[in-house]
Amino acid sequence: MDVIEEQQWEPKILAFCCNWCAYSGADLAGLNRMKYPENIRILRVPCSARVNPQFILRAFQKGADGVLVAGCHPGDCHYATGNYYTRRRFQVMKRLLEYSGIDPRRFQAKWVSGAEADKFRATVTKLCEDVKAIGPSRKLGGSK
């Protein structure tokens, strides 16, 4: 039974995409019929700074195998400065996650502009490959 489950295992990846850049980038990737892994679940947020670090913990707790936070390039934020805060916040958060035993490859943050459909595809593909290589997440506090 376990063997079958393992063969069928596909990672669940949650992506927080900012409405103005990353989400448009994902949209453009779709319009261009780009192929990227269907493991990704996109959650649209008004700004990458809307992503409370607690969301990441909650996602891992609820069983996400990988989490992506994507926003506008520095300087391009729709709200002028949001992503500068994101940058500080998640550089610290990333290290805390690693410190608490979550494989650093499971969490990524990336700047993806509305025109960078290919970067979105590449980021998602890479994250998915990385997570597949590490295997299912133990979840937060889970035994496996």
Added chain:
Amino acid sequence: MSDTTVKMRDIAKDLLDKGTVHYIIGWEKGRFSNQSPPAFITSAAHADRLIWDEYCLASTAKYLLDDKFPAGKIGIFARGCDARAINRLIQDGQINRENIYIVGICCSGMKDPATGNTADKCQHCTHPNPIVYDILIGDPVPETDKPERFKAIEELEKLSPDEKHAYWSKQFEKCIRCYACRNVCPACNCRECFVDQYRVGWQGKQNNLAENQLFGLTRAYHIADRCIECGECARACPMDLPLMELNRKLIKDINQLFGPYEASLDTETTPPLAKYHLKDLEEFM
């Protein structure tokens, strides 16, 4: 009776007699010889209850939150850690400096009541002398930066993800979610803490590893750039979770990423996570 005790009592009597303060927060002798819990002295006649010995471990500053709109000034005895805690509360907009009268005490460290050795929180103390006060008792004791306080964190960082996970699981399994760490923390001064927001559903109330870990990590992150390293959380924890290992990890990273910063040395400097710099390190390109 120590010199400091005598001075404390004299000052308290004087302040209460003159009506400068309408009560003063200090320490008194507890039921046991190795405990000196906080005391609230409301009249000069009771000033002799005050004491200063090696077991005055509890921080006095957090009590200021219980009386945010005092009828008169509140007197408070403050060591280095308490003084930084007071700054923390002022900077977070919780109390007014005008409402408090600070009697600073230069502190040379307390003892752990269980072992009789120097308490953990005092071992790693970088600011034993109060940084804000109205009058000062005693002579300033030498201060050092104590970079060795990050040693335990560096050791933990070397472990593999699996080992780290095992270590923190073992720790958080012990947590009974009494929230003593939050209650005692001067940086945890939100009017409503995220763990008390039952309708938002931020966090489950169950006591299990997953929820405990979410609580512990979130709390550490909430105070990341505002932690004053008083070590009260770890001291108050009845299950002996090494909470300072989380706080110091964040402090260490923030210092490395955004430049050296010590929280609450003044009330003006914005904490690092509440500001940004265009030239910040870029890892997400």
